[in-house]
Amino acid sequence: MTHKDSRPILYHCPDARSLRCLWAVEEAGIDVDLRLLKFPPRAFEPDYRAINPLMTIPGWVEDGRLMTESAAICERIAEGTPLEVRRDEADYWDARNWLHRSDATLTFPLAIMIRYTRVEPEERRLAQAVADYKAFFGGRAKSIEAALADGREWLVSGRFTTADIVIGYAAFLATTLGADDVLGEATKDWLGRCTARDGFKRARERQKG
Numbered sequence: 001m002t003h004k005d006s007r008p009i010l011y012h013c014p015d016a017r018s019l020r021c022l023w024a025v026e027e028a029g030i031d032v033d034l035r036l037l038k039f040p041p042r043a044f045e046p047d048y049r050a051i052n053p054l055m056t057i058p059g060w061v062e063d064g065r066l067m068t069e070s071a072a073i074c075e076r077i078a079e080g081t082p083l084e085v086r087r088d089e090a091d092y093w094d095a096r097n098w099l100h101r102s103d104a105t106l107t108f109p110l111a112i113m114i115r116y117t118r119v120e121p122e123e124r125r126l127a128q129a130v131a132d133y134k135a136f137f138g139g140r141a142k143s144i145e146a147a148l149a150d151g152r153e154w155l156v157s158g159r160f161t162t163a164d165i166v167i168g169y170a171a172f173l174a175t176t177l178g179a180d181d182v183l184g185e186a187t188k189d190w191l192g193r194c195t196a197r198d199g200f201k202r203a204r205e206r207q208k209g
Contacts (some may be wrong), residue, residue, distance in 0.1 A: 008032050010073075011051065011059035013039035014207040015176060017107060018058030020070040020169045022207060024077040024162060027199035036209050040119060071099045071166050078162045085163070091156035095163045098155055102166035105140050109133040110173050117177065137174060138182030144171065145184030153193065160197070168194035 010025065010032045012018040016039055025032050038044035042055040052059040052068060060067040060076070067073050078084040085095035112133040116126045144167060147155055155163040171191045174180050180188070194200060 005033055008060060008062040009035060011035045011037055011041075011048065011057060011061075012207060013037050013041065013057045015173070015204075016057045017070045017103070017169060017173075019172075019203060019207065020102075020166050021058045021060060021073045021077065022203040023169070023200050024074045024083060024165050026202040026206070027160075027165070027197070028077050028081045028083055030077055034206065036207065069103070070169075071102050071162075074162045074166055075099065082159060083162050083165070085157050085161050089157055095156045095161060098163035098167055101143070102170055105143075106137065106167065106170035107173065109137040109140070110170065110177060110179070113137075113177050113179065134177075134179045134182065137179060141171070141174070141183055141187065144187045144190070148184075148186040148190050151186075154190075160194075164190075164194055168200075 008030070010018065010021055012022055012034060014036070022034070037048060037057065039057070040055075041048045041052075041057060045055075048059070049055055051061065052066060054068055056068055058068065058070050058073055060073045062076075067076065075084075085092050089095075110133070113130050116124075116129045120126075144155075152158075154160050155167060168191060171180075171183060171187060172195060174183065175191070183191070
């Protein structure tokens with residue numbers, strides 16, 4: 001069946017990294033066709049392979065193009081909105097660095113924790129791996145604390161941007177894994193500001209279906 005709806009489609013699992021995209025959508029006021037999937041899609045959603053052969057979340061389909069990387073999708077969503085840090089702004093490269101750091105450095109160890117606490121069957125769960133990667137995350141999360149040490153409210157540009165969304169999601173995910181005790185006090189305060197936003201609350205409510 002041909003999809004005649006002109007809205008972008010977002011494939012999402014509740015609280016998965018696709019929450020970044022849903023949060024950004026709510027902050028930017030973009031109308032999307034939200035498709036909720038069971039996690040992990042590779043186990044529960046065989047038909048999704050036809051949309052995204054990687055079987056990963058998120059999947060963003062717009063004008064016949066598939067995007068699969070949450071930070072890149074957030075860049076697309078933010079374009080032309082206050083969420084975007086423009087090239088002519090002083091913090092442009094800092095913002096880009098945060099976008100890449102969000103997955104490559106911060107969400108990666110948390111994904112390992114999720115695998116060995118939730119995804120793998122009981123007999124394959126590895127407490128040592130969970131502890132090791134929690135420590136790995138804690139070390140890298142110090143970069144957030146350092147960025148906020150001067151009392152700034154948001155990570156870059158003096159306003160809430162995609163940097164706060166993508167890094168805020170990583171910090172939020174840590175709280176769902178019992179790893180928030182490795183976050184610094186300034187980081188916890190900043191995360192509180194992030195999760196208190198109406199956009200975040202709407203995104204989490206909307207993902208309930």
